[in-house]
């Protein structure tokens with residue numbers, strides 16, 4: 001979460017002006033913004049104040065920046081409201097919520113072809129799941145080094161420079177060196193060859209991404225595992241793989257069931273996904289599954305007393321809402337394999353439709369077209385000749401409510417600036433065509449301008465990409 005500074009004395013005295021009939025006539029006292037009000041106010045007035053502030057947020061349905069679910073069926077929303085008061089960690093008090101979590105872990109482990117006694121849990125999202133996956137790799141490496149009488153001073157983790165920020169956090173928080181494999185225009189993802197080339201005796205694991213945050217493309221997990229098999233044959237180094245399937249974990253099994261990226265590959269030790277992305281649940285729920293007990297060191301597991309017995313837990317958080325897990329189970333029941341497939345196929349068709357229309361507009365070049373995740377990224381084919389940037393376009397689309405981020409790629413590819421559209425359930429063909437029409441209008445207007453447009457936002461605020 002962003003860190004917020006305490007406001008200074010002058011701003012600290014700011015008040016909410018609620019002397020207006022819509023807040024009720026009996027709310028007479030001033031309401032400080034940054035200190036707790038001295039007195040209560042009627043619930044309707046408080047509700048109105050907060051709702052009014054939130055009008056300024058973007059419209060979640062037009063948010064094509066996020067991977068996170070912005071629409072669920074009303075029945076699912078009801079179910080979540082029923083569970084608002086349940087704390088996921090209270091396994092004694094809410095044993096049936098714990099049972100639903102267990103069923104979800106089993107459903108996901110089966111979806112990902114876990115061969116034997118897999119183990120897993122829910123989390124607040126993929127970030128926590130990645131932390132847990134990384135910790136398991138670190139603990140296993142330490143045990144191996146200890147057994148060999150080798151140094152445990154310099155663990156490293158091999159991954160693409162295009163990893164999501166949670167992996168850089170993992171490395172910084174747990175003192176692991178991030179070995180970031182640079183991206184290149186020709187191959188903007190990790191390959192088997194460069195993954196193996198970056199491994200050494202201090203490598204705790206390799207992260208492969210199933211669905212890049214930058215452009216939605218899959219990294220070649222099978223090729224990476226094959227190269228690491230070869231590395232082991234040549235050098236004896238046995239490097240496990242964690243698959244960050246934050247988005248792809250709920251897309252690939254339905255759209256490309258024959259793609260081997262999961263526990264079908266013996267080198268894959270653990271996989272995470274976000275239930276709140278293509279798992280189709282409102283935020284925040286994530287999942288992580290380990291292939292077997294050997295992949296999850298025993299001394300990371302805490303035992304909590306539960307219904308007279310002991311329940312093993314592994315988490316960074318303690319308290320957490322239970323509704324997301326119930327909603328995940330609802331989706332599994334409601335949609336089944338076929339329903340998930342139809343939803344993801346619908347998103348992919350829409351992403352490909354958008355990609356084809358955008359490619360045909362003229363000034364754009366596609367980086368990805370929705371063939372992996374239902375995500376497309378595109379750049380200006382000739383930014384110099386265009387006379388405007390993707391940041392200008394992003395800002396102008398925002399005037400109509402569309403939230404479409406513009407951003408540059410990581411080091412080595414920083415000259416590439418793109419717009420990215422994430423298609424999710426709840427986005428319709430009608431909306432897609434309205435978006436295309438607005439995009440055409442803005443491209444025409446910007447193209448017709450005699451001079452480079454003056455940015456609507458100050459320079460420091462122009463990059464809209466933070467997830």
Ligand SMILES: Cc1ncc(COP(=O)(O)O)c(C=O)c1O
Nearest residue numbers: 125126127164213244246274467
């Ligand atoms: C590949 C990848 N990993 C991890 C994350 C973090 O996921 P979460 O938002 O569920 O914590 C994201 C988020 O976009 C992602 O795309």
